[in-house]
Amino acid sequence: EDAAHDPGAGLDGRTLGAGGDLGCFSFFSNKNLATGEGGMLVTGRDDLAEKLRLLRSHGMTSLTWDRHQGHAYSYDVTELGYNYRIDELHSALGLAQLAKLPAGNARRRAITRRYWQALDGLGLGLPFRHDEREAESACHLFPMLLPEGVDRQAFIERMRAAGVQTSIHYPPVHTFSYYRHRYPRVSLPVTEAVAARQVTLPLYPGMDDQAVDLVISSVKHVLKSEKTSWN
Numbered sequence: 495e496d497a498a499h500d501p502g503a504g505l506d507g508r509t510l511g512a513g514g515d516l517g518c519f520s521f522f523s524n525k526n527l528a529t530g531e532g533g534m535l536v537t538g539r540d541d542l543a544e545k546l547r548l549l550r551s552h553g554m555t556s557l558t559w560d561r562h563q564g565h566a567y568s569y570d571v572t573e574l575g576y577n578y579r580i581d582e583l584h585s586a587l588g589l590a591q592l593a594k595l596p597a598g599n600a601r602r603r604a605i606t607r608r609y610w611q612a613l614d615g616l617g618l619g620l621p622f623r624h625d626e627r628e629a630e631s632a633c634h635l636f637p638m639l640l641p642e643g644v645d646r647q648a649f650i651e652r653m654r655a656a657g658v659q660t661s662i663h664y665p666p667v668h669t670f671s672y673y674r675h676r677y678p679r680v681s682l683p684v685t686e687a688v689a690a691r692q693v694t695l696p697l698y699p700g701m702d703d704q705a706v707d708l709v710i711s712s713v714k715h716v717l718k719s720e721k722t723s724w725n
């Protein structure tokens with residue numbers, strides 16, 4: 495389960511990342527829990543845990559630390575492994591970030607609700623706005639769909655002129671050069687039509703209400719003032 499966006503989130507009473515044999519989290523710098531680079535795998539299966547511990551450290555049966563402690567004077571290599579060990583400094587950062595995660599996620603949820611309430615009824619697509627499931631989202635991003643016919647590039651530029659950075663999550667994978675060359679005949683018209691309307695608004699725990707309201711009023715202003723030129 496790819497739970498890169500979702501540390502601390504839950505759905506229908508279960509913790510995200512714990513739904514399959516393996517869950518993975520990203521601690522890249524723009525994620526809810528950041529160590530700069532790095533990530534975490536979780537599993538409830540002892541056999542997988544054992545194999546992963548081997549793979550992350552060159553397939554070696556003992557760690558340098560153990561040998562140093564006198565627990566093992568030699569070792570074997572039983573897998574073709576990697577160096578995927580997180581280091582002490584980044585782990586320390588991660589522990590400090592972990593303590594801040596619940597408050598950060600709560601703030602993200604509050605901002606999301608504020609956006610939802612203020613942006614309802616403008617013809618914007620607001621994913622999960624009316625989702626009935628028992629969900630505690632990590633609210634990693636605030637993606638939305640512009641009304642059909644709105645020029646996204648013009649919207650983004652006018653938002654920028656108002657001092658608001660927006661982004662796109664995500665360009666469809668099949669439109670990237672590598673995939674276009676590898677799978678030249680792939681056409682996904684529905685994906686392309688939806689993706690062309692997608693814009694993401696700023697969302698981060700340190701964002702105060704004033705900043706959120708500036709984004710909201712800018713969206714309203716840009717949509718309203720440009721409506722005539724788009725139609």
Ligand SMILES: *Cc1c(COP(=O)(O)O)cnc(C)c1O
Pocket residue numbers: 496498499519520521522532533
């Ligand atoms: C960020 C992200 C990844 C990649 O994580 P890395 O730590 O950069 O490898 C994978 N899946 C999703 C959904 C992500 O958001």
